[in-house]
Amino acid sequence: MEKFEMAEICEKDIEHTVMELMKKQEELKKSEERYRVIIEATKDIIWEMDLTNHKWYFNGKLYDILGYSPEELENLEAWFNIIHPSDIELVREAIREQSGKNIEVHTFEYRVKCKDGTYKWLVTNSKCEYDEGGKPIKAFGVLTDITELKEQQKRIYDLAYYDPVTGLPNRIMLAEIINEKIKKANESKSKFSMIYIDLDNFKVINDSYGHSLGDKLLVEVSKRLKEINRNKINSFRLGGDEFIVLMEDIKDKEEVEQLSRYLHKVLASVICIDGKVFHITHSSGAVIYPDHGTDFNELLKNADTAMYKSKEAGRGNNSFYDDKMGEAAIEKIKIEADLHKAIENNEFELYYQPIVDVADARIKGCEALVRWIHPKEGMISPAKFISIAEENGTIIEIGRWVFENACKYAKKMYDRGYTDFYVSVNISPHQLLQKEFTDLILKTIEKVGVAPELILIEITESVLIESMNLAVRKLKKLRDKNIKIALDDFGCGYSSLTYLRTLPINLVKVDRSFISDIKSEEDTQNITNIIILLAKQLGLKVIAEGVENHSQLNYLKKHKCDMFQGYLVSKPVPEEKFIKLLK
Numbered sequence: 315m316e317k318f319e320m321a322e323i324c325e326k327d328i329e330h331t332v333m334e335l336m337k338k339q340e341e342l343k344k345s346e347e348r349y350r351v352i353i354e355a356t357k358d359i360i361w362e363m364d365l366t367n368h369k370w371y372f373n374g375k376l377y378d379i380l381g382y383s384p385e386e387l388e389n390l391e392a393w394f395n396i397i398h399p400s401d402i403e404l405v406r407e408a409i410r411e412q413s414g415k416n417i418e419v420h421t422f423e424y425r426v427k428c429k430d431g432t433y434k435w436l437v438t439n440s441k442c443e444y445d446e447g448g449k450p451i452k453a454f455g456v457l458t459d460i461t462e463l464k465e466q467q468k469r470i471y472d473l474a475y476y477d478p479v480t481g482l483p484n485r486i487m488l489a490e491i492i493n494e495k496i497k498k499a500n501e502s503k504s505k506f507s508m509i510y511i512d513l514d515n516f517k518v519i520n521d522s523y524g525h526s527l528g529d530k531l532l533v534e535v536s537k538r539l540k541e542i543n544r545n546k547i548n549s550f551r552l553g554g555d556e557f558i559v560l561m562e563d564i565k566d567k568e569e570v571e572q573l574s575r576y577l578h579k580v581l582a583s584v585i586c587i588d589g590k591v592f593h594i595t596h597s598s599g600a601v602i603y604p605d606h607g608t609d610f611n612e613l614l615k616n617a618d619t620a621m622y623k624s625k626e627a628g629r630g631n632n633s634f635y636d637d638k639m640g641e642a643a644i645e646k647i648k649i650e651a652d653l654h655k656a657i658e659n660n661e662f663e664l665y666y667q668p669i670v671d672v673a674d675a676r677i678k679g680c681e682a683l684v685r686w687i688h689p690k691e692g693m694i695s696p697a698k699f700i701s702i703a704e705e706n707g708t709i710i711e712i713g714r715w716v717f718e719n720a721c722k723y724a725k726k727m728y729d730r731g732y733t734d735f736y737v738s739v740n741i742s743p744h745q746l747l748q749k750e751f752t753d754l755i756l757k758t759i760e761k762v763g764v765a766p767e768l769i770l771i772e773i774t775e776s777v778l779i780e781s782m783n784l785a786v787r788k789l790k791k792l793r794d795k796n797i798k799i800a801l802d803d804f805g806c807g808y809s810s811l812t813y814l815r816t817l818p819i820n821l822v823k824v825d826r827s828f829i830s831d832i833k834s835e836e837d838t839q840n841i842t843n844i845i846i847l848l849a850k851q852l853g854l855k856v857i858a859e860g861v862e863n864h865s866q867l868n869y870l871k872k873h874k875c876d877m878f879q880g881y882l883v884s885k886p887v888p889e890e891k892f893i894k895l896l897k
Contacts, residue, residue, distance in 0.1 A: 359436075359457040363390070365413075365450055372457075379459055381429030398425035398433055412442055413450045423460065435464040479529050480536035482551040488558055491548075492610040495562065499603055507570045509559040509577065510599045510617035514629045515743060516555035517707070519592065522747040522784055530587045535594065538580050547573070558617075567634065570600050574632040582630075590783070597624035598632040606635045619643040626701055649699055652688065653708050661687055662712065664719055665886035668895055669738065669857060669879045672870050677896055678877055679736040679770065682720040683886045684712065704744055713745040718758050723889070725764040732896070736798065738770040746773060752788045756795060770798040772823065782816075790818040800857065804845065814852050821876075822849050826860025829880070835868040843873040850874070 359379070362371045368390040377384060380396075387393055397405055401424035412420040420440050425433045440455035475487040483491075495506050513535065520528040532555065539549035539557060550558040561573055577598065585592045599620025607613035620635040622643070627633065656662060666680040686694040703709040717739050724737040745751055759766055771792070773785070789799050800821040801814075814822075828842045842858070849856045858870050861880030870878055884895055 359459075360454075361457055362454040363452065365452060376457065379428075379434060380426065393426075396427040398427065401425050409453075412440065412453075433461075434459055435461045477536075477551040477553075480533055480551050482536050482539070482549055482557070484550065485552050488550040488552070488560070489610050491560070492613065495560075496603065496609070504562075505564050505602055505604070507561045507564050507573075507600055507602045508613055508617050509561070509570070509574055509632070510601075510614070510621045511557040511559065511577065511581075511596050512598070512621050512625070513555035514595045514597055514625070518744050518747045521744070522749070523590070527587055527590070531585065531592065531594070534585050534587065535581060542576070542580060558614075564602065567602065570602065570634075571632070574598055574600060578630065578632070595630040597621055597629050599624055599635060600632060601635045615643075622646065625705070646702060649694070650702050650706055653699060653703060653706070656686055656688070657708065657711055657715070659689075661689065662715060663687055663888065664716065664723065665888055666723070666737075666892040667879050667886040668883050668892070669877050670883050672858075672867070672875050672878055677883075678734070679738060680892060681738040681740075681772075681879060681886070682716065682723065683740070684716050685886075700742075704742060707744070709742050709744050710748065713742055714754065714758075717741075717755065718762065721758055721762040721764045721769060724768045725762055728765065728768060736768045736770050738772055738800065740772045740802065743774065746785060746788060752791050755792060755797070759797075766796040767798065770800055770821070772800045772802040774802050775804075786816060786818060793818040793820070803859075814848070814854070819854065821855040821857055823857045823859050824875075826880075829858050829860045829866055830862075832866045832869045834865050835872055837869060840869070842869070842875075846870075846873050846875050 359376045360373045361376070363369070364371075370387060370390060370393055372384075372387070376382075376387075380387075382396075387396075394402060394405070404422065405424050408420060408422045421437065423435060423437045425435055427433055436457045437460050438455055438457050440453055442450045443452040443454070445451050475483060477484045492508075498504070499506060516528070516531070519531065532551075535557070536549070536551065539559065542559075543549055546562045548560045550560065552558060559573070559577060561570060564570060578596070581594055581596055585594055599617045599622070601607055601613050601617045601620065603613060606616050616635040616639070619639045620633045623633040623639055624631040633639075663685050664682045665685050666682055668677045669679045669681060670676065671678050684696060686696075686699055688694050700709070703712055720737045720739045724735075727735050727737070748754075755771070759769065773789070793799050798821065799817075799819040800823055801817060801819050802823045803825045804822040822845070824842055824845055828840065828845070832840050832842065846856050855876045858866075858875050858878040859880065861867055861870070861878045861882045863882060866880075867878065867882060884892075887895070
């Protein structure tokens with residue numbers, strides 16, 4: 315009986331044990347199923363590494379992401395063959411560090427090459443398993459594809475530190491780099507230089523052809539700047555048409571001057587965009603650390619000041635900063651602020667300089683010249699404010715005022731009986747290349763009621779260099795309406811002669827530099843006579859500027875120049891004094 319009861323108890327224990335085992339198996343099966351579902355649902359790559367046999371094991375997602383078969387990545391060597399060359403040492407060091415220091419979990423990022431040749435960024439969280447002797451025998455962990463995150467981070471970085479139009483580093487990056495260079499220069503007692511570049515008359519091109527073409531021009535300029543980048547030289551775009559070229563570890567000022575000359579050479583060559591040809595020049599200002607400033611803002615401000623000094627000197631130049639420029643910059647800022655008030659308060663006045671017939675000394679007309687009568691400073695020279703007005707755009711409004719009042723004066727003179735008398739007006743390149751320029755001229759003449767043949771507009775060669783075709787179309791339309799056109803400062807440009815056959819002009823004005831060089835009536839060294847002869851052969855009238863003595867006038871008579879103006883007769887004078895000259 316006892317044996318039977320014992321057997322029954324054993325049978326029940328076995329049954330219970332079996333049931334428990336079956337229950338455990340079911341739970342394990344469910345756990346494995348849950349694990350499988352989690353693995354399949356996760357975007358992560360589960361991996362395991364046999365450090366003894368140098369074998370890798372991954373779940374299938376890795377092969378989907380990278381494009382390889384399991385056989386192609388079954389050993390450690392194959393894996394290292396697809397790690398980015400720049401990251402191999404980082405991965406090796408991470409493995410050594412975890413193996414040697416028994417780090418619980420190690421996390422690091424690196425790039426691996428896909429089968430199609432592209433690279434993916436992966437981040438791994440890894441853990442090691444050790445034998446009884448503390449030797450690592452197995453590693454396992456999770457890989458996550460963070461390529462999209464890295465690309466987003468790069469886009470954010472690029473937006474923060476790079477110019478979206480040209481791809482050059484921007485002002486923010488420049489500031490950070492300069493601050494680092496200052497620290498380095500202080501430690502090593504070295505110097506560096508910043509060259510501030512501003513494209514000449516870029517606003518005119520933008521206004522005439524639109525921002526799309528302007529951006530293409532900036533891209534072309536930036537390409538040329540990138541080509542000169544090397545270990546010591548880097549280029550940046552500040553914004554608009556302004557760039558910085560940074561030169562490190564300079565020895566002396568001459569080294570910077572050499573770079574500046576090279577920049578002018580590189581950027582000055584012809585640029586063709588959308589079938590249009592542009593001759594780009596630039597003005598630049600240079601500073602050297604620590605001679606011209608001790609922090610980024612001071613260096614940038616002083617480089618900007620030096621650049622404007624170059625513009626005042628005639629553009630296409632480079633200037634080094636000096637302390638006197640700081641005073642000039644303060645004056646410039648004041649003039650710029652007062653210019654806007656001057657327009658509002660009608661502080662401008664026209665002065666008139668006679669244009670005289672060389673043969674009979676009769677006054678044939680006059681050149682209308684704007685003068686600024688400042689309420690506190692008195693008369694401010696056009697040499698001081700015209701270039702500033704061109705830079706800040708107020709020249710458009712000033713030019714409109716000048717032209718309308720010059721037309722009114724021509725009408726007034728005609729009504730007084732001076733029927734064979736014209737008024738000449740200087741037109742800024744910024745005005746001529748405005749889209750509405752031609753309509754504005756014709757509407758103003760119609761509004762004032764003056765005859766078009768009583769108006770002469772003067773243009774300079776610079777506008778033709780920048781936009782020949784556009785200028786010719788506009789000038790031809792005006793000449794067809796009987797408005798006279800003159801090419802001012804003729805002879806001082808490097809390519810003026812090429813324009814004479816194609817330009818719709820009536821007159822040329824010989825630059826005063828040629829006239830001032832006339833020594834006597836018999837002067838054979840001066841080439842003014844050749845300019846006069848050339849113009850006559852093309853059917854053009856000639857006006858000589860800057861005549862100050864009788865020797866110059868006699869020379870002009872001898873070579874049959876048509877007209878002249880200059881201090882020999884009169885400087886520019888207000889209206890009432892000009893009337894006295896006529897009488």
